[in-house]
Amino acid sequence: MPEVLPELDPVVHGKLRLALLSLLVGVGEADFTWLRDKTGSTDGNLGAQMLKLEEAGYVAMQKRFSGRKPQTLYRMTPAGRKALATYVASLKRLLNGAL
């Protein structure tokens, strides 16, 4: 019986979203400006991708003030960590012979 290819979560698989989740898994939480600088994306694109991650429940957003400046802070949720771990496991399976 042929092996069934593991499915890759399309929310995680998007390059920018994958980059964002990978950054967040390393630092725990980060603000919008930092994420934009690290990924080299535009404000609009980053905002749209973060919204998708938020809708999937993979990140949580919090708005606060740093001095007088508004700051948008993103934190990875347990569901986001689990999704990334599952994604990595699926990638490994695909690369170890399934493809």
Add this chain to the structure above:
Amino acid sequence: MTDFDTTNPPRRDDLVQRIELMEAMIAEGRCTTMRYGWIFLMWGLLYYAAIGWQMYLPAGKFAWPVLMVLGVVIIQIWRWRALRSGRNHESPRSRSIGAVWGTVGCAFFLYMGAAAASHHIQSPAVNATVMFFLGLAHAISAVILRWRVQGAVAAIWFAGGMAMFFAPYPASLIIFLVASFFGMVLFGLYTMMLERQRAASLVQHHA
């Protein structure tokens, strides 16, 4: 950056690229200290300047307090400007490292102030303690960042601190100068070089 095409099966190259992207981003998030390479370089150069002023210029007793305060002022201005420009990224990791260096810096100033006021500043034990302060801050940062290079820098400061107890002047001065060179100046330059390389690879990656 493109999204996942659900109509076609994933290609091996694409998946390998995803893994490389994840590795690069995780490393980017971890190496918080590397954005502060210039600070290590600055402190290293200030140590050299303070020793030079103390030995060869008038009013040598003001060399250390003046230059150390100058270092703190420069960092505070830099932090204030970062806050204003919105680039003051804070993560739990960077907060931890900032807390380590901030508290060690405060302890350093209080300790040196008390040592100077009580005329113990020339004691080898005082100099050794200063080196252990620096080694401790580097070691904790190395553990937080899981960065062996910084761990090696901590080892240099610890070894220098231990050697201080056995080395009479001027050997003790040479030990401090050597530790400052490797543990601050060279480490600062190295981290700045890594920072530039990473920035370049990031630009390439997103081009």
